[in-house]
Amino acid sequence: MTGFTRDEDGRLLIDGLDVAELAESYGTPVYLYSGAGFLSHFSQFRQAVAPKDAPYQTKVHYAVKANSALAILSLLAQAGAGADIVSGGEMQRALQAGVAPDHIVFSGVGKSSDEIRAALSAKIGQINAESPAELHLIADIAADMGVIAPVALRVNVNVDPGSHAKISTGQRNTKFGISTDDGEAERLYHWLCAQDSIKPCGLAVHIGSQLTKLAPFETAYQALLELADRLRENGCDVPQLDLGGGLGVDYNCETTPDFDAYGKMVARIFANRGYDLGFEPGRSIAADQGILVVSTLYLKDGADKQFVIVDGAMNDLIRPTLYEAYHKIEPVLMNGDMSQEIKSGQITADIVGPVCETGDYLGQDRQLPSITSGDYIAVRSAGAYGAVMMSNYNTRPEAAEILVLDGTAHVIRPRRTVADLLALETNPFAAS
Ligand SMILES: *Cc1c(COP(=O)(O)O)cnc(C)c1O
Numbered sequence: 001m002t003g004f005t006r007d008e009d010g011r012l013l014i015d016g017l018d019v020a021e022l023a024e025s026y027g028t029p030v031y032l033y034s035g036a037g038f039l040s041h042f043s044q045f046r047q048a049v050a051p052k053d054a055p056y057q058t059k060v061h062y063a064v065k066a067n068s069a070l071a072i073l074s075l076l077a078q079a080g081a082g083a084d085i086v087s088g089g090e091m092q093r094a095l096q097a098g099v100a101p102d103h104i105v106f107s108g109v110g111k112s113s114d115e116i117r118a119a120l121s122a123k124i125g126q127i128n129a130e131s132p133a134e135l136h137l138i139a140d141i142a143a144d145m146g147v148i149a150p151v152a153l154r155v156n157v158n159v160d161p162g163s164h165a166k167i168s169t170g171q172r173n174t175k176f177g178i179s180t181d182d183g184e185a186e187r188l189y190h191w192l193c194a195q196d197s198i199k200p201c202g203l204a205v206h207i208g209s210q211l212t213k214l215a216p217f218e219t220a221y222q223a224l225l226e227l228a229d230r231l232r233e234n235g236c237d238v239p240q241l242d243l244g245g246g247l248g249v250d251y252n253c254e255t256t257p258d259f260d261a262y263g264k265m266v267a268r269i270f271a272n273r274g275y276d277l278g279f280e281p282g283r284s285i286a287a288d289q290g291i292l293v294v295s296t297l298y299l300k301d302g303a304d305k306q307f308v309i310v311d312g313a314m315n316d317l318i319r320p321t322l323y324e325a326y327h328k329i330e331p332v333l334m335n336g337d338m339s340q341e342i343k344s345g346q347i348t349a350d351i352v353g354p355v356c357e358t359g360d361y362l363g364q365d366r367q368l369p370s371i372t373s374g375d376y377i378a379v380r381s382a383g384a385y386g387a388v389m390m391s392n393y394n395t396r397p398e399a400a401e402i403l404v405l406d407g408t409a410h411v412i413r414p415r416r417t418v419a420d421l422l423a424l425e426t427n428p429f430a431a432s
Pocket of ligand 1: 063065066084086107108206208209210244245246247280281282283284
């Protein structure tokens with residue numbers, strides 16, 4: 001039994017293991033991941049974009065920032081995933097986890113010269129340049145090092161992905177990519193092809209995250225294809241198109257991402273056009289595979305609403321308050337009676353943490369059965385952009401991360417202690 005299921009007594013299971021027992025052993029708040037889930041979503045994605053008879057070569061680079069745990073990167077690398085990285089730190093992670101350097105793509109608008117040097121030294125597969133200044137710097141550094149930098153241009157095709165503003169990257173007014181509207185991308189690609197220290201890798205696009213419709217992808221991909229064809233007609237080498245990530249997930253946990261529909265759309269646009277394709281899925285691989293388990297501390301009747309105060313907070317999972325994101329929240333133990341209670345709306349409450357901010361909530365106006373202090377609550381779909389965004393705000397140490405694989409729970413990142421946090425500081429003014 002893989003993924004998240006319930007047994008006949010209403011106990012939540014992760015890959016067959018009892019979530020309540022894991023919470024008991026490892027304490028809360030705690031992130032729990034399904035190893036089988038990561039592997040199955042990755043292989044489904046790859047199947048969908050690279051069916052056996054695909055008329056193009058494909059590479060799938062898992063977007064490390066969604067969930068960058070070394071153990072998860074190693075699992076995915078062994079299953080054939082490359083890595084899409086956005087910092088030198090993520091490069092070190094990917095390399096340490098065993099991702100082959102030539103399966104690493106470096107994205108992001110603000111690579112430092114140290115990061116560019118490190119990427120060229122490590123001989124990673126591709127750097128996606130996002131501005132003229134960066135492109136010039138890459139060319140200079142490569143020339144200085146006596147190497148040839150593999151570079152693609154990330155373009156901005158001015159498409160609204162229809163997602164939350166903070167995770168939309170496709171419009172002209174965002175900091176991402178080089179505009180295709182005014183010929184700038186075309187000019188720069190010609191410049192890039194003329195550099196001795198650069199090997200042209202093609203074009204890249206990534207218009208945003210949590211896209212729930214295919215239409216914006218399609219518009220962006222058509223624009224990308226148009227530009228690529230024009231560049232080829234003018235004699236440029238455009239070997240590959242990097243189609244980014246962004247496929248959304250169902251935060252109600254009712255469906256899994258429709259990789260097949262996405263793959264078919266890609267095939268419709270790119271079949272027999274002569275480009276190799278790259279993909280950078282993050283959320284669609286990782287989100288469904290994790291939950292954050294918290295314990296109920298108190299129930300509190302506010303003046304206008306009820307609060308369930310739990311031991312997990314915005315420092316553990318910031319998505320609800322940062323993006324107004326919805327995560328399904330449910331008791332870890334939910335028997336039939338409790339489901340009935342929810343239907344009849346037993347309590348409607350905000351699930352909030354101990355952090356001193358009104359924005360510290362995991363969910364608002366949620367229907368819950370009658371729960372009591374000490375009950376475990378699961379925050380679903382927390383496998384992507386969850387643990388990676390943990391902070392120590394309010395001097396709260398990071399939660400532990402546990403990955404279940406083949407019936408065994410592995411601690412992949414131990415819970416931090418307050419002593420761990422304090423040891424990272426220096427205090428010249430301490431009383432001796
Ligand atoms: C974040 C990011 C991705 C992954 O996006 P998801 O929505 O998690 O699939 C892919 N490519 C680039 C360049 C990114 O910045």
